[in-house]
Amino acid sequence: MQWKTLDSAPSLPPLYWRAALKRKITGRTLPEHGLRCRVSIDPKRVAAYRKVCGFADSPILPATYPHILAFGLQMQLLTDKSFPFPLLGLIHLSNRIRIHRPLGGVSDLSVAVHAQNLKPHAKGATFDLITTVEDSLGLLWEAESRMLCRGVKLEGAAEDIAQSPPDQVSELTRWKAPVDIGRRYARVSGDYNPIHLSALTAKLFGFPQAIAHGLWNKAHTVAALGEHLPSANIEIDVEFRKPVRLPGEVTLLSSAAGSSGELRLKGAGDIEHMVGKWRPIA
Template sequence: MPTRRYDDSPGLGALYARTVKATLRRADYEPDEDGLTLELPRSAIDQDHLQAYREVTGFAAGPALPPTYPHVLAFPLHLDLMSDPSFPYKPMGIVHLSNTITQKQPIPLHAEPAIRVHSTAERPHPKGTVFDVISEVFVDHELVWSDLTTLLSRSAGTEGAHADLLTDPVLSPSAWWDLRGNLGRRYAAASGDRNPIHLFKLTAQAFGFPRQIAHGMWAKAAALASIQRAGVLPDAFTVRVDFRKPLLLPSRVGFGFQQTGKTVDFALYDEAHDVTHLIGQLQAN
């Protein structure tokens, strides 16, 4: 498996240009057989950027990074991986199905973590092909955080293939969130994820949505920030979310969670409570 190492995080402008080019490549394109691993031995944390991320997601200031923030640090490597000529799928149009984060210990605010990113082998899905992008974060050569992002490349699918899903919890909303139409643009500025489906009504309509939609990783971050404010977010845990239905902007949504022992189940619903946008489960380690 070839490895590409960077001295600094790759620039997002060039990566987005390459993403468009990769999406337009010819249908008979044949990728390299070996997967690619990307490594960033040192990632500097911009404190102003971190503060903007806290403000848009709801995390309070503290001595450690928000547990979803390392995903932002790894995002340029995700984009680099999926726009590389060796990557077997067209990056635009890939669907984010779920995300699992394991935090072994909080990452100090002024750490300079190393990041490693690679993808797994594909597997069949009823609606196409799924694969995972794995991110690993190290502090002083110790693995402290990992992230498994499960993605779907749509195609005819495989009859009888298994779709791995969390069980829907039975929850009532305990808080209501009024989400403004510019939320996608605010989160894009803080995360670097400027997928056009999140930015404006017209750019979202070009991809088949009636108007812009919230980022799935914003919804996960906002849910964990709420759980943290309630005092039930441990230092070491594994948390998975499934992204069920797109969350259109602007909108009003309900958030609910329930703690049972070391487990916290949570969900994000529409205002009528008949559409589930996100479900998640956190397990203390």
């Protein structure tokens, strides 16, 4: 893996322009390089993120917050000329984060992103977007987001690695996903994908109404689990099933508190939006 080190986190508006212009699949190999840069934590941005995602105040960063620190780098990688798939239209299938040490007392961090593991899928091809966050002591946090690009033809058999839905779970809480949550999450995350912003812009991409960001669903779930989860040496793995249409209401079911457990996020009519589990890092 070759690394390009940037002086600062990329500016998002030009990257959105680049994403809007690229609509075609231009290849079948992932770029050989990754991107990295140093970032600093802005307490005001963290506070705004907590409010939108339902996290309580704490000296420790929300477990999902490093996604926000990495978003500009991810956008730069996924809109680079060497990246074969158009960013608009990618589908986020699953997300796993690993928290190696508590995210407390951190201010200056090094973030790196790269793509790997291109594989055939029944509907196209999947790849993993890998993000790592380091502090002065080494690896602090990492994430793996599996993305699907429809319409890519790859040699080989598609594998099905879906999680089985949890069974030993009971209702923990429920919350509303208001009609404007896609716009509010976009303001704190930088992720202005049109499918999340309004019914009008979502219809351009074949959705009858706007849908919540998958990572907002995950963040709100982690916030709701709160005290049930250890603050470090934990991996939280979720699979996104059916999108949460806005406005909507969801119910979180989970197993008892402990170092490992399972969760399920469901909507009206028992629609399964997300399933997941947490456990100590192997």
